[in-house]
Amino acid sequence: MIHTIPVDRVLRETVATPYRNLVTRPTGVAVRQGITQRMDAIGCSTAALDFSSVGLIDFSCADEVVAKLLLGTDPTSDRYLLLMGLEDHHAEAIDHVLGHHSLAVAVIQLTGDQLLLGRVGQDARIAFSHILALGPGDPADLAGALRWTIKRAANAVQALALLRLVVAHSGRYRPLPL
Amino acid sequence: MTRVVEVPTYFDDRAFDHFAAAFGDWPPEGKVLLDARGAKWASPYGLITMLTAGQALAELDCEKPLLTVPDSAEVRRYWARTGFFHHAADLFEIHGTVPRAAPATESDVLLSITPVRASHDVHEVVGLIQERAGHILSGKLGIGAKATLGFTMALSEACQNIVEHAGTGGWVAVHAYTWRKRLGRRVVVIAVSDAGVGFRRSLETSQANQFGDRWGDASALEAALIQGVSRFRDPGRGQGLAGIKRYLSRWQGKISIRSGTARLSIVPSWDDDVPLADHLPYFPGSQVQIVIPQQDAQPE
Numbered sequence: 001m002i003h004t005i006p007v008d009r010v011l012r013e014t015v016a017t018p019y020r021n022l023v024t025r026p027t028g029v030a031v032r033q034g035i036t037q038r039m040d041a042i043g044c045s046t047a048a049l050d051f052s053s054v055g056l057i058d059f060s061c062a063d064e065v066v067a068k069l070l071l072g073t074d075p076t077s078d079r080y081l082l083l084m085g086l087e088d089h090h091a092e093a094i095d096h097v098l099g100h101h102s103l104a105v106a107v108i109q110l111t112g113d114q115l116l117l118g119r120v121g122q123d124a125r126i127a128f129s130h131i132l133a134l135g136p137g138d139p140a141d142l143a144g145a146l147r148w149t150i151k152r153a154a155n156a157v158q159a160l161a162l163l164r165l166v167v168a169h170s171g172r173y174r175p176l177p178l
Numbered sequence: 179m180t181r182v183v184e185v186p187t188y189f190d191d192r193a194f195d196h197f198a199a200a201f202g203d204w205p206p207e208g209k210v211l212l213d214a215r216g217a218k219w220a221s222p223y224g225l226i227t228m229l230t231a232g233q234a235l236a237e238l239d240c241e242k243p244l245l246t247v248p249d250s251a252e253v254r255r256y257w258a259r260t261g262f263f264h265h266a267a268d269l270f271e272i273h274g275t276v277p278r279a280a281p282a283t284e285s286d287v288l289l290s291i292t293p294v295r296a297s298h299d300v301h302e303v304v305g306l307i308q309e310r311a312g313h314i315l316s317g318k319l320g321i322g323a324k325a326t327l328g329f330t331m332a333l334s335e336a337c338q339n340i341v342e343h344a345g346t347g348g349w350v351a352v353h354a355y356t357w358r359k360r361l362g363r364r365v366v367v368i369a370v371s372d373a374g375v376g377f378r379r380s381l382e383t384s385q386a387n388q389f390g391d392r393w394g395d396a397s398a399l400e401a402a403l404i405q406g407v408s409r410f411r412d413p414g415r416g417q418g419l420a421g422i423k424r425y426l427s428r429w430q431g432k433i434s435i436r437s438g439t440a441r442l443s444i445v446p447s448w449d450d451d452v453p454l455a456d457h458l459p460y461f462p463g464s465q466v467q468i469v470i471p472q473q474d475a476q477p478e
Binding site: 056100101 | 327331
């Protein structure tokens with residue numbers, strides 16, 4: 001089940017000031033630790049970080065909060081991360097730092113659609129959209145839907161799974177649990 | 179013996195090397211006098227580098243330097259409004275009449291001179307600039323609301339360089355004014371200066387071996403600004419300057435970093451500065467200037 005974490009609230013609680021901007025690395029470290037504690041306490045598998053009440057996020061803080069949360073996720077765990085409530089300027093900073101680390105994250109938009117930020121190959125982006133639309137399946141299903149070879153579909157799914165953008169298990173895949 | 183350092187009549191980044199040269203060997207022997215009597219104008223860069231000189235001398239336990247204020251009452255009032263005398267009073271023995279500092283409500287001072295020592299100072303700076311600068315940046319400089327946020331991010335990252343790397347405090351100021359001779363249009367200028375260890379010493383442990391004989395102030399600036407390296411092993415570091423460059427490329431902005439005896443700039447087409455200037459007169463710490471020109475404007 002997905003659990004929404006309001007990042008502005010974590011900011012206020014961890015830094016204990018009225019700041020609404022996510023700037024500086026020390027602030028980012030504190031917020032990341034606050035988010036991790038919440039996720040541990042709740043035991044949720046998918047967390048959506050809600051940035052809707054966050055003012056500004058700079059590159060350093062985007063690196064400390066989003067990139068390092070993704071880097072610190074145990075690849076064998078069933079814990080996944082999504083973002084929501086992003087303004088364009090939030091997305092730009094986060095996209096920049098994720099690209100630097102070759103990471104990626106999905107953003108839930110107001111329409112319910114999901115947007116990918118970070119470094120994701122073109123095939124993987126196309127596959128991601130189809131997996132969201134078609135639901136769980138295996139590479140053969142995806143290959144059939146996209147008129148790709150099974151190998152190409154499998155490579156795209158594997159790339160998404162390594163980036164923790166889909167859940168892959170026993171040769172099958174599914175969208176992140178929302 | 180007193181060493182007289184004449185403050186340039188028009189004190190901006192271009193006049194800075196003359197100012198730095200006037201100190202001679204660092205630290206200068208004897209008492210220093212900053213003679214600003216003939217000053218007619220100073221950019222935020224000029225103002226905060228005077229404070230940096232005072233700070234560096236204080237941190238070296240040198241005798242407290244003297245400062246003679248500008249003869250021009252108008253210049254004195256402007257300097258007071260920028261917060262210069264308020265901070266200079268702690269670092270210099272001031273000679274001359276200092277006007278009472280009026281609040282910096284004038285639209286050209288987007289951020290009066292503000293000390294930066296710790297992370298919370300960066301939060302304060304970002305909050306202040308968001309309060310005051312939005313309508314100036316979008317109204318008078320033609321920079322849209324989205325770019326205003328980018329501007330604030332660039333300011334935040336520039337200030338963080340002090341907190342993360344300088345090993346001591348520094349100063350930031352943001353002014354908007356017209357570059358009549360240089361560009362013929364309005365600009366907004368971020369100036370950040372510290373009296374800290376400088377880029378060469380900050381990066382020496384991790385980078386000097388790779389550069390070998392080439393290692394120095396210029397190569398340290400090149401490593402930081404062009405290659406995006408940082409003294410930290412964390413691969414996420416070094417993104418602050420990269421982010422600033424990305425923002426500036428979109429708005430035809432200029433960044434110039436001076437540290438020790440070198441200055442490295444990313445020069446847009448409207449400027450005729452050299453990308454790299456080496457073997458300059460030594461000055462302590464690091465000085466950063468970011469210039470964003472008015473967008474889509476006819477030259478004034």
